[in-house]
Amino acid sequence: MTGMRVLLTGGAGFIGSQVVEALLARGHEPVVLDALLPSAHPEPPPPRPGEQRIIADVRDRTAVDGALRGVHAVCHQAAMVGLGKDFADAPDYVSCNDLGTAVLLAAMAAAGVRQLVLAGSMVVYGEGRYTCARHGVVRPGPRAVAELEAGRFEPRCPRCGAELRPGLVGEDAPTDPRNVYAATKLTQEHLAASWARATGGRAVALRYHNVYGPGMPRDTPYAGVASFFRSALARGQAPTVYEDGGQRRDFVHVRDVAAANAVALEALPDRAAGTLTAYNTGSGVPHTVGEMAQTLAAACGGPAPVVTGEYRLGDVRHITASSQRIADDLGWRAATGFAEGMTEFAREGMRAGPGGAATPTAPATPAAPAAPEG
Numbered sequence: 001m002t003g004m005r006v007l008l009t010g011g012a013g014f015i016g017s018q019v020v021e022a023l024l025a026r027g028h029e030p031v032v033l034d035a036l037l038p039s040a041h042p043e044p045p046p047p048r049p050g051e052q053r054i055i056a057d058v059r060d061r062t063a064v065d066g067a068l069r070g071v072h073a074v075c076h077q078a079a080m081v082g083l084g085k086d087f088a089d090a091p092d093y094v095s096c097n098d099l100g101t102a103v104l105l106a107a108m109a110a111a112g113v114r115q116l117v118l119a120g121s122m123v124v125y126g127e128g129r130y131t132c133a134r135h136g137v138v139r140p141g142p143r144a145v146a147e148l149e150a151g152r153f154e155p156r157c158p159r160c161g162a163e164l165r166p167g168l169v170g171e172d173a174p175t176d177p178r179n180v181y182a183a184t185k186l187t188q189e190h191l192a193a194s195w196a197r198a199t200g201g202r203a204v205a206l207r208y209h210n211v212y213g214p215g216m217p218r219d220t221p222y223a224g225v226a227s228f229f230r231s232a233l234a235r236g237q238a239p240t241v242y243e244d245g246g247q248r249r250d251f252v253h254v255r256d257v258a259a260a261n262a263v264a265l266e267a268l269p270d271r272a273a274g275t276l277t278a279y280n281t282g283s284g285v286p287h288t289v290g291e292m293a294q295t296l297a298a299a300c301g302g303p304a305p306v307v308t309g310e311y312r313l314g315d316v317r318h319i320t321a322s323s324q325r326i327a328d329d330l331g332w333r334a335a336t337g338f339a340e341g342m343t344e345f346a347r348e349g350m351r352a353g354p355g356g357a358a359t360p361t362a363p364a365t366p367a368a369p370a371a372p373e374g
């Protein structure tokens with residue numbers, strides 16, 4: 001395949017900067033458009049060697065029109081991520097993520113750019129898939145405060161109250177976004193599907209799981225749980241784990257996610273016009289948050305994790321999905337194993353250095369949310 005010129009929004013971010021590397025390594029020409037949001041970048045990262053960077057907002061139609069010149073495909077990573085501080089953040093999330101996507105898609109429609117890879121998220125599912133021994137697949141609602149207060153973290157069958165067995169969500173599962181961020185990620189997919197239908201475009205949404213790895217933001221309200229644990233360990237403190245540590249997630253390495261983007265971009269020309277297909281993009285192997293804390297602590301030689309029993313409303317208990325469809329259709333599979341990836345991540349955090357690595361002298365931060373999800 002000859003090199004494609006790809007407009008990569010959010011290309012200065014945690015995942016976007018790895019997508020830059022993956023595209024360059026495969027002979028493509030990434031053009032980054034990023035507003036360098038202060039919430040994502042306490043210090044804006046310098047462009048990578050070979051990276052063309054436009055500092056602009058995706059909501060700025062004129063800038064986007066200019067950035068689309070000569071472009072074959074768009075890889076849309078730009079978004080405000082995390083759970084935000086409170087509901088007052090809702091207009092900012094909707095503006096960045098949904099208005100931003102609409103402006104980008106309208107500009108693509110006008111410029112005749114018909115290929116899109118969208119950074120989706122597993123948050124569109126809400127809770128994972130559960131089976132009741134008596135009632136089969138059921139959909140538990142949000143967990144009640146009284147249950148969480150009592151330390152009963154497992155969702156129960158809405159029909160008989162029995163404990164449920166967690167399973168893997170497939171892409172056809174009903175969506176159930178449970179917070180503003182999740183709603184904006186689902187809306188992005190709906191907008192992209194509408195764009196594809198209206199223009200004959202080809203689109204893929206990659207619903208990433210919990211992405212971790214080098215350059216992961218640390219100690220911002222938007223950082224992931226792996227990053228909080230690592231920062232605590234770098235200060236010589238035990239990672240504090242919410243609930244009972246039994247929450248199941250699929251931790252996928254950022255280099256694997258970047259490769260999935262490159263593979264999806266290369267596959268776009270052969271896909272059916274007028275459609276968007278969503279793919280779960282995970283390692284395929286669930287682990288608990290407690291296991292992750294233990295693995296990081298062991299790799300750092302740090303204190304064992306402390307399980308606090310605290311909880312956050314809006315956190316889901318288990319969310320893991322099957323990544324079989326992307327393997328079957330696009331031939332992508334995660335290559336980095338959990339122990340290998342987490343150990344590398346932990347050791348990076350113990351070294352002072354660039355790329356957001358924590359330093360042992362980093363100051364203690366105020367009570368960090370324990371399980372924010374991308």
Ligand SMILES: NC(=O)c1ccc[n+]([C@@H]2O[C@H](COP(=O)([O-])OP(=O)(O)OC[C@H]3O[C@@H](n4cnc5c(N)ncnc54)[C@H](O)[C@@H]3O)[C@@H](O)[C@H]2O)c1
Nearest residue numbers: 010013014015035036037040057058078079119208211374
């Ligand atoms: N990190 C995860 O675990 C995870 C999981 C699922 C989905 N995602 C999705 O992956 C994508 C990248 O996330 P990330 O973790 O790299 O976050 P990040 O904050 O590191 O990167 C996002 C980048 O987008 C830029 N940006 C935000 N709004 C913009 C705007 N309006 N105009 C231009 N640039 C803008 C930011 O400056 C930042 O560089 C997002 O779409 C996110 O929803 C991430």
Ligand SMILES: [Zn+2]
Nearest residue numbers: 132135157160
């Ligand atoms: Zn039941």
